[in-house]
Amino acid sequence: MLKLYEEVDSKKAYLPVFQKVDKETGKKSDGLSFQLAVLEWGKQNFKDSSQILKELTVRYPQNEKLIYLLALTQERNDQAEEALKTYLSIDLKSELYPVTRVRAFELLKRLGRNEEALAISKEAIDSKSDQAVMFYSMSANLLSATGKNDEAIALVDQGLEGEPSNVELLFLKAVFYEKAQKIKESMAALRDVIKRDPKHAAALNYLGYMYAERNENLKESESLIRRALDEKPDNGYYLDSLGWVYYQQKRYKEAALTLERALQLTNSDATVAEHLGDAYYAGGDEGKALIAYKIAIDTAKDPKDLERVKSKYEMAKNAHN
Template sequence: MAGMEDLMTGLNRLFGRSGLVLLMAASLVSCAVSGNRAEMKDVAEEQPLPQATAAGTTGQALLPEQTLTDDLMFDILLAEIAGQRGAMDTSVPHYLQAAENARDPRVAERAVQIASYAKQYDIAERAARRWVELAPDDMEAHKALTVLALHLGDTAEAITQLDYLISNSDDPEEGYRLAAALLARDANKDEAVAAMEKLVAHHPENPHAWLALSRMAVNAERLEEGLDAVNKALELSPQLPAAVILKAQILVRLDRKAEATRVLDAAVSAHPENTMLHFAYGRMLLDGDDLDGARKQFGKVVELEPDNAEGLYSLALLELETKQYKAGEKHLQQLLQLRPDEQNAYYYLGYSALEQGDDAAALQWYRKVEEGDYWSQSQLRIAEILLRQGKVDAMQNHMLLLRQKNPDQSVTFFLIEGQVFTDAGMHEAAFNLYGAALETSPDNEELLYAHSLAAEKLGKLDIAERDMRRILKNDPENTRTLNALGYTLADRTTRYEEALVYIKKAYEQEPNDPAIIDSLGWVHYRLGNLDEARSLLQRAWDITGNSEIGAHLGEVMWAQGDREGARRIWEVSLKAEPENPMLLKVIDRYNP
């Protein structure tokens, strides 16, 4: 089973119904502590549990009347109190005993929960079997037994339970989706595929069975088998949209993108009213950088379903990306009518206003972002706008207030404020700010790293090196800092051999990181290894086209006598970043 945390999360979601036994435990705690059965009987003479609807839901058969015998009461209370005290080796067997003696399925359900919490999954499975026995129509009981059987490798039981869930689901597709979700929790993906294959053998004419098998095969990275299974689903149901979409996704992963595009293009042509197909086609076109084609597909989604939130959001972002700001804002406003608390919409409305030069509107929108993925970015944008308006005190007061209101995130706000200063070229202000923050968090890696970069910008190389070495003292394998220290030594000192040691160590950890490849190329240039330097820098340039890497590559080309090549690289870099100070400095040096 994948991750015990995932198993516990799944099981705990099944159990929210133990209030009765907990209430009993609380009211009789003094008796249970002593473990004296006679004392417990004095408090509660034999009495039936109150009858309630099964699983706490209406419309189901009443639970059987349960007599609270001394033995049953003793087992339940001892198990609860022992569990509360962390004595799970006492709690688990007593709850299992109670489950086996009781006729109330809630006791078995609680036993499953306790045993699972204690990671005694074999006992949890026994309790789950009892739960299913006492409540044979309870889907949650069957789900719990399925999860536990899969974890314990009890494939036969798992298949029996999955077959029950599928057969008793109101929607066959939903039944197989549930089966696939439960099987996907199994850490042994090949065993999960084998289990699904056995389920498909029970229902070979059901296209949803083959679709579920395809998903399981893809999850196990068995893409060709996944393609075969989804093709079988389409043979049985040629118009099944989910199967068409999955086939296209598999083809993309098999590097058959043109074929995938044809599959979805044909599907949307045959089913122009199907929003799911249009959305999937739009996503595929977007992944292929066909922004106009993707925008048309998302536009069709919104045309067919004006209240489709995902369609509105995707269409709006594409419109903003292609500078159709008014259209993007219109669709974000529509999204907010559906979801008034959609934080991302507020952020992108701020972005749109900012791109159009309306700082006042941008501030208004960014200040509406109160949480979520773009909260920190919104605070950064607010600070940048205030600084650009010359309101340094207002910006600093804004960040101070955020730190006061959110002391646990104070480091984050120092970093945001420092980044604002850095982006504005105010390196001294950034350096001083990070230094003040380090007084209370002297070993914070992010603050040390930011402080070191600010120090380097100011030419305070001794401080920059000190900060980086402090990080490496606490984390000798810190790739980012190894690279930064090596590059600083290569670029700002003559300690090239020492720089090479640090950069090579970073490169060993991240051999495909273009920033590290650039550093390695640059130190080889400093060492006079021009051919090696050019090869590395060309590789880094091919990955990113970064202007600073282009500046380095051009400089090496120039040193090799390839001045035309150097000028071409610099020209391309300059078009991408016409105001990059490092690039401009290099070009001025060689083309005065």
Template sequence: MALIALTSAPLISAPAFAAPAVAQNTAPEAPAAKAEPAKPAAAVTPAPAIRGLSGPYLAARQAAMENDYTSAANYYLQALAQDDTDPFLQDSALVALISSGEMERAGALAVTMSDQGRATELARLMQRSELARTQRWQELVDQIDKAPPPAPGEDVAQTAPGGSQLLDKMMRAWALLGAGNARQALSSFEELGKIRGARPMVNYHLALAKAAVGDYEGAEQLLADPANGAHILGVVARAQILSQLERNDDAIAMLEATPGFTEEPTLIALRDRMKKDETLPFDSIRNPADGIAQVFLTFASVLATTEEPDPLALIHARLASYLSPELGEANLLSAQMLQGFGQFDLAEREFEKLRERGDMRPIAELSRIDALARAERPDDAEKAALALTAAHPELAQGWIALGDLLRQQDKFAQAIPAYDKALDIIGDKAGEARWFPLYARGIALERAGQFPKAEQDFRTALKLRPDSAQVLNYLGYSLVDRNEKLDEALKLIQKAVELRPDDGYILDSLAWAYYRLGRYDEAVSPMERAVAAMASDSLVNDHMGDIYWMVGRKREAQIQWQRALSLKPESETDAARIRAKLDRGLDEVLAGEKPGGTKLPETPKN
């Protein structure tokens, strides 16, 4: 049937300098068709040994192309065992090691490359990270100062690892602070702020540096500009700074005015502490290594929010976590990047780190649930959703996520109470925010055999969002499938087609409405377009066969039914009906289905 299976999109936390600042609790309109589930990532196992150099190299290249960083790293290291002098192999192994989170092995390889005089830009960046992690500040300053100057015409703000002059100089400014040269450090940040396009990024770090040396007034002046700190880390830092300035009321007002405040337990906890007259400590930056970690996170966020997320974003996020293991936003960004690259098991490790620290932030958990579902691990996803609703029962999005998971597993009766809870939390006056849970509950009710209630939800959702093609199509098709209100159903579906003229599911609904109305000739064109868009869908091919039969194209009808049968119908009942049509024709099958009609004997399976 042409009913569209949907999920609500999880909220995604905005890391430093990824716009918008804080996640909004607005579920976007779900995709028109059920997406093909991503293949689950294979369990991490050591790469099998392959003799010689070419075998491991080719296997590593293939693994790297598939974003299988763990296998790629192991294969590259096998290749290096055959030839440890090839800088290309070394650098490729280093990329894979960092991407997979194998930071200690990456550090050891970077040292080897340096000792051999073959250090690449990434190897030098790894070494600088190690110096920062061990707080060897003067050595870090000296190493950056010895780096070759940019080539003529090179963009000073480029984001290539190690070769980025802006990245190097920001690291150097933090290292100067670590080495005890606070005045020079602040001056360096101020000078960097003059670089075209870099001012907001640099001013955020200048504010952190000022706060780190006790200049809270100067830090607040910088963070008061939304351009400099309009992200969750900036909001937290500013709240702490205002509290240090004995301005708790201003900090509370700022927090409560932050978009998405009610979905961020971290911000709520800060607000509640200040309401008890507690002065918040400034611990956004505990040492310069934390500052450099946020530099990496800043660059990672910029790279991750481009039209095509740059794989270097993951490297920068990994380095941020390496320097500041408590920086949850770095774990979250790594997890989100890994999800996008299809590495769900590696993503799960990052989410688990957040949980182990007791940092169950709803936004992170919603991303985690989405990753588990897409990795075809529904039991784990359901457990995570249940844990989230238990920890944060006030979060409507958690209940929606639970309802979606239950619905995707055909647990329709169990999904309904989850959506009920979400709608109770959202309230009757929330307006358009109610449309998605109403729509999703309507689907669960319809599939649970409670159509009158489902119809009420669909119609309420349409009042809130009249131009929702999904709701128009689902309600229209449901009426068609029940042979009820066919004229209205046709109008609903025609409007959905106007909104999404190339959607295969909606075209199928339109054709089936014409079929139910006996307008078979009009049904042919939209059904052919639906089949062209959804050639591998059993139900659409089955519908095409029925329509061909009714316009006298019986041989083509049989071909479509045979194809529908080969595509594994949704249930054995559907398959049996198709076999009956192939054996006896549609006319006899329909006659047997009429009230009082003689049921035909079951057609044996082939």
């Protein structure tokens, strides 16, 4: 029942608004209507919840929080166009402007309307919103996801002009450099992030894994990843990185033990499962390698990854027979 409130992090804020109106007008209908909308939301009946909220917004057209709740409900009810229109009706001066643009951006992205999503983000950036850095990040990630890493880097650079000390933007730049196969530039940017923030777990792990992946600077790689794990000891992906360092160091038993825990923490991630299979196989346990590779096959999404793991599975199968 409280999920509708939680969507805007305000369990206590909404109902009192209508209770106040009820008290002033001597009526109880609007407060009850709002509670009914929340109840219908809790029952996943977004159609009725949306209708009730829409009626309330007609009576309270200045209540932007109510309008935002309507947009959320329309989105859940698969009323994409209506939700977009409602999100975008929130004015630039509203405290809800950033969150409505984020929701509109994500909705457009899910619909595959990337250019419109980028336009929404650009509008938010141009508005000099306090959340401009977030929109730089969102747009850059979308550009990178569609293979436009150079454009993503350029956009992050634009963001860094206004926020030169923002390590999160600098970290993103490092990631996009790596995706664009500009390895030296990526490593340099990661070192810069770590210099500015020695406890930046993501940067520590990313640089450490880049070294491990290339089988170079393994001592430094292990040190970096351990520092990341000091910050986030239960991060399965960081444990995967450490396990891969052990693998490259031919410490196969330690690699397998570390990767087993990583697999649990990442809910059987395909890459982690493949790494575990490699560690088992290199350590001479083809039977366990087959099990790990099968997990990787079942969870792999990229066709290239799938073919590679299938090849390893057959290799382990032949060795096991």
